[in-house]
Amino acid sequence: MDGQAQPSSLHLKEDLRGRIANLAMAPSYANTLIPLFEAIMNSLHAVQDRFGDDWEKKCRIEIQILEDAEGNPHSFTIEDNGIGLDERNFESFRTYDSRTKVKKGGKGVGRLTWLKVFESVRVSSVYDAEGVHMERSFKFVLDNAAAFQDYSLTQTDDGTDVRTFIELRDLKDGYRSHCPKKLETIAHRIAAHFLPFLIADEKPEIRISNASESLNLADVVATNMFEPQSETFEIEDVGTFSIKHLLLNKALIEKGTEHTVYLAAHERIVTDHGVNNQTGLDTPISCGDVQTYYVGIVSSDFLDDNVTQERNNFDIPKQAYKAITKGAEEAAKEYLREPIERLIEAKARTIDKVVTNFPRYAYLVQDRGEFAKKLPLNRKTEEDIYREMSVYDYRASRDVKNDLRVLAAKEDDPASTEEFNAKLTEVMDRIGEQERASLAEYVSKRKLVIELLASRLGYEDKEKEKLYREEAIHRVVCPLRVNSGDIDYGNHNLWLIDDRLAYYDFWASDQSIRSFIKTSEAKERPDLILFQGSHLLRREGTDQPIVIVEFKRPARKEYTDEENPIKQIYDYIRELRDNRVTDNDGALITEIGSDTPFFCYLVCDITPRLKALLEDYGIVQALPGGRGYFGYNDTRRAYVEVLQYSEIVKDARLRHEAFFKELGIN
Numbered sequence: 001m002d003g004q005a006q007p008s009s010l011h012l013k014e015d016l017r018g019r020i021a022n023l024a025m026a027p028s029y030a031n032t033l034i035p036l037f038e039a040i041m042n043s044l045h046a047v048q049d050r051f052g053d054d055w056e057k058k059c060r061i062e063i064q065i066l067e068d069a070e071g072n073p074h075s076f077t078i079e080d081n082g083i084g085l086d087e088r089n090f091e092s093f094r095t096y097d098s099r100t101k102v103k104k105g106g107k108g109v110g111r112l113t114w115l116k117v118f119e120s121v122r123v124s125s126v127y128d129a130e131g132v133h134m135e136r137s138f139k140f141v142l143d144n145a146a147a148f149q150d151y152s153l154t155q156t157d158d159g160t161d162v163r164t165f166i167e168l169r170d171l172k173d174g175y176r177s178h179c180p181k182k183l184e185t186i187a188h189r190i191a192a193h194f195l196p197f198l199i200a201d202e203k204p205e206i207r208i209s210n211a212s213e214s215l216n217l218a219d220v221v222a223t224n225m226f227e228p229q230s231e232t233f234e235i236e237d238v239g240t241f242s243i244k245h246l247l248l249n250k251a252l253i254e255k256g257t258e259h260t261v262y263l264a265a266h267e268r269i270v271t272d273h274g275v276n277n278q279t280g281l282d283t284p285i286s287c288g289d290v291q292t293y294y295v296g297i298v299s300s301d302f303l304d305d306n307v308t309q310e311r312n313n314f315d316i317p318k319q320a321y322k323a324i325t326k327g328a329e330e331a332a333k334e335y336l337r338e339p340i341e342r343l344i345e346a347k348a349r350t351i352d353k354v355v356t357n358f359p360r361y362a363y364l365v366q367d368r369g370e371f372a373k374k375l376p377l378n379r380k381t382e383e384d385i386y387r388e389m390s391v392y393d394y395r396a397s398r399d400v401k402n403d404l405r406v407l408a409a410k411e412d413d414p415a416s417t418e419e420f421n422a423k424l425t426e427v428m429d430r431i432g433e434q435e436r437a438s439l440a441e442y443v444s445k446r447k448l449v450i451e452l453l454a455s456r457l458g459y460e461d462k463e464k465e466k467l468y469r470e471e472a473i474h475r476v477v478c479p480l481r482v483n484s485g486d487i488d489y490g491n492h493n494l495w496l497i498d499d500r501l502a503y504y505d506f507w508a509s510d511q512s513i514r515s516f517i518k519t520s521e522a523k524e525r526p527d528l529i530l531f532q533g534s535h536l537l538r539r540e541g542t543d544q545p546i547v548i549v550e551f552k553r554p555a556r557k558e559y560t561d562e563e564n565p566i567k568q569i570y571d572y573i574r575e576l577r578d579n580r581v582t583d584n585d586g587a588l589i590t591e592i593g594s595d596t597p598f599f600c601y602l603v604c605d606i607t608p609r610l611k612a613l614l615e616d617y618g619i620v621q622a623l624p625g626g627r628g629y630f631g632y633n634d635t636r637r638a639y640v641e642v643l644q645y646s647e648i649v650k651d652a653r654l655r656h657e658a659f660f661k662e663l664g665i666n
Contacts, residue, residue, distance in 0.1 A: 031117070033186070035116070040061065042110060043061045056204050063190070072181060077167045081163050084126055085136050126163055134153060188252055195252060227245075238320055243331050245332065275328075278333065281339060282378070285339050350381070354385050358389070397434065453648070453649055477494060477496055484506050516589070519580070546598050548569055618631050627648075
């Protein structure tokens, strides 16, 4: 154990290079000026420590930009009239993660960012030591063995006032290219970072200069401030509050900042409260050609009397704080009335879109503008408004059910009371509105399906004049390669061909015959085949008909003998005769006997070649309105309709036209 360090003398070693290397500050536009911000904040804290409550009036901070021959910034100096780097502050400066400024929000790492971005730092500070002015100066560099170089501490008798001068020397190569070039841009970045200090009634004097010009940051903010207005509002049992409204150029707002209310005490910003959600405004407001954000500053004797000693919060009950911010929000909404009204107008137009797409909610909206005002201001997108409407719809349905329960629970004879009859009429009217809206949504969806089918009858690729294949038509009517046991009931559009088809219980779409007739080896796949369900196609004294639907490519001109669609349908019937149809679980759906009738639909465009084939099979009787042709094959007990695509679309529109008109669906 001789010669070895005892536990009481052991301590963690410091590694300045490692500490700075681990700072998450890669070269970027956002990171390059962070060391400058940290130096300015140190200056503000130093001035506050020296002058206390009068610090804003007495604050003097000078920032100088040093440029190369091409006018590119390479270094910065910051000089302030703060308390100086006295023994206490110098001890903090030398301590990693110092806690000295924790109550002011300091993390104790700010001066480490200087060496992350700059090659070196020069510090010179004059401070008062019991009536004697002392000057401390040194060079701060990235050196584990000697971070403080050229250090001196001397008494100064030349009349120099208390102050601190810092030079951030030589931006490192990775950061120099990201540094803003213009004085105005750098001034805007600094003003944005220290905005709360620069919009208060009392502002610190912070100047920034280069070799040719100088700007006062308070003036920079003032020239980018628009439409200032002041008013008061009352909070019961708390007092009177003043609020100063203004619009500020977004160039002075740091990215991610929102429309904000600040609470101040003794003319200093203490806390902030975003009002994006409360106003519904989450983008800049146009003020002439300038894009701006709203700023509100609230002050009062109550806030002055209840600010914490650290001046970073208020020692007041939560309810009082909530009431104050609520009062400020209402004042802000009144000040921002015009942009909010424009927002409501835009929202009313969005409501129109939602109601058009979802007529189910039309009964909720008698007046678009009034309904828009009922919604929270931050509900603006179609999805937001749909969500809100669904809540209103739920509540309306719930209220109807509750009212019906109340009416049903009446012990006396309800029919004899005028009040009951009036209430019942009112409830039934509400039910009627809801049912009408549900029908409107159902019919509206059908209209979209009709238009989708119509679009599939044109070109898929206009330049190549390529038409859609029959599969594209098939998918509109019914999903491919599934049966009714695979998807939800009603998840098809068979009504496009014939409304009666929607009532069939079992159907198969583009599935092989052997998948539902287990004794068959046939691999052929009818486009659609329907069994068991609809009595609308049934004739008295006969079996329930089997329905077959075949689609052919729009505008198809040629059919070979093998591609003959009528022969194809008859071959399906031959394969289906005298067989048992079962579902996915093997349960019997129906038995197809020798006398079972078939209803067959061939959906296509009737070209000369196809018309000749129809004549060969005796399918020549014209359907009403020129919709196509029909015929009957007694041998196969098959009724066949050949339907023209365009006529299917036309017929579907005609069948729904009265609904579209009555329900206001365009």
